Amino acid sequence: MAKVKADASRALPLAGFHGGSSTVRLEAAPPVERISLRASADDVPALSRALGLDLPMKPKTSATAKGRMALWLGPDEWLVIDDGKGGLMQAAASSGVTHSAADVSHRNTAILVSGPGAVRAINAGCPQDLSLAAFPVGACSRTVLAKVEIVLLRTGEDAFRVEVWRSFSDYAFGLLAEGAQDAAL
Amino acid sequence: MLLIHCPYCEEDRSELEFRWAGEAHIARPENIAAITDEEFAEYFFLRNNEKGLTYERWRHIHGCGRFFNAARDTVSDRFLMTYKAGLPKQSIPAAEEATAVAEEKTVETWEAVEGDAR
Numbered sequence: 001m002a003k004v005k006a007d008a009s010r011a012l013p014l015a016g017f018h019g020g021s022s023t024v025r026l027e028a029a030p031p032v033e034r035i036s037l038r039a040s041a042d043d044v045p046a047l048s049r050a051l052g053l054d055l056p057m058k059p060k061t062s063a064t065a066k067g068r069m070a071l072w073l074g075p076d077e078w079l080v081i082d083d084g085k086g087g088l089m090q091a092a093a094s095s096g097v098t099h100s101a102a103d104v105s106h107r108n109t110a111i112l113v114s115g116p117g118a119v120r121a122i123n124a125g126c127p128q129d130l131s132l133a134a135f136p137v138g139a140c141s142r143t144v145l146a147k148v149e150i151v152l153l154r155t156g157e158d159a160f161r162v163e164v165w166r167s168f169s170d171y172a173f174g175l176l177a178e179g180a181q182d183a184a185l
Numbered sequence: 186m187l188l189i190h191c192p193y194c195e196e197d198r199s200e201l202e203f204r205w206a207g208e209a210h211i212a213r214p215e216n217i218a219a220i221t222d223e224e225f226a227e228y229f230f231l232r233n234n235e236k237g238l239t240y241e242r243w244r245h246i247h248g249c250g251r252f253f254n255a256a257r258d259t260v261s262d263r264f265l266m267t268y269k270a271g272l273p274k275q276s277i278p279a280a281e282e283a284t285a286v287a288e289e290k291t292v293e294t295w296e297a298v299e300g301d302a303r
Contacts, residue, residue: 059194059249074249075193127186127199141194144201144247 013109013166019177021184023117026176029110029161033086037070037078039099050095051080051088062140062153071140071153079104079151079163108151109169113176114159117183122152122160124179132157146175187262189243192269193251206242208232209254210274236260237284240274243267256280260287 014028039047041057048055053065056072063070067084082088092101113121119130125146129135140153148171151163164172187200214220214228233239239259244252256265256277265277 059196074251077250127201142248142250143198149247 021180023184024115024121024180032083035088036102043097046097047095111162120183121179191245193249202247204246209240209242238280
């Protein structure tokens with residue numbers, strides 16, 4: 001049997017991708033831990049305590065605390081992202097209440113879109129209103145980017161995080177690169 | 186592009202995020218093993234396919250993922266109202282009246298306007 005090398009590392013699906021234009025910067029986000037969390041409203045306070053952040057209850061909102069983010073996807077569904085030490089599954093399990101948590105760390109990958117043309121680049125494939133009034137900093141939503149489903153999070157006035165399934169990431173990156181070109185015209 | 190109001194996201198979203206899910210307010214019979222084949226066929230296969238005001242289930246599949254109900258005009262394709270799943274059928278007086286008027290009018294058939302009967 002081949003010996004597993006001690007320094008083996010996992011390659012991100014978008015490793016080595018780069019793109020953008022004079023007004024948009026596209027980059028692959030570093031790896032993070034993610035869980036898809038579902039629970040009823042009664043169990044949310046206990047889960048919030050266990051995870052160390054308040055799970056948002058209003059549509060299109062997110063919460064951030066200590067390297068963790070919780071994104072509202074539906075009335076009983078959240079995407080929780082941890083870019084620190086991890087341990088989301090254990091934290092959710094320690095809540096002691098009924099819930100469903102699935103580790104989707106490697107199902108998704110993320111593309112960071114930033115720059116003054118970021119909104120136009122994303123709107124090349126996403127029909128949502130991304131004006132600051134309708135989609136302020138911290139707003140998030142599951143939506144579509146052309147033919148693939150994404151979860152969009154606004155991290156700054158000119159910065160977005162696009163969470164996409166890994167097998168679609170090549171397509172999403174290519175489409176955003178095209179959008180970035182158009183945004184710079 | 187149609188904008189559809191999702192009652193769970195509480196805002197208008199593009200039709201691209203939604204999927205149609207059949208006629209609404211069809212209750213599953215409680216005694217499903219006891220009903221006749223005809224009654225089962227009525228419940229399982231037969232749909233009204235109404236012209237004008239119709240009640241449908243829709244799903245915000247690329248958004249919050251929730252099923253909800255919509256009142257839609259099949260002639261104009263307009264969404265008249267959307268409401269959460271589980272709520273009773275909502276009445277829309279103006280649309281019901283328009284449908285009733287349309288039904289009263291003589292249907293324009295090929296025989297009447299083009300065929301020998303003319």
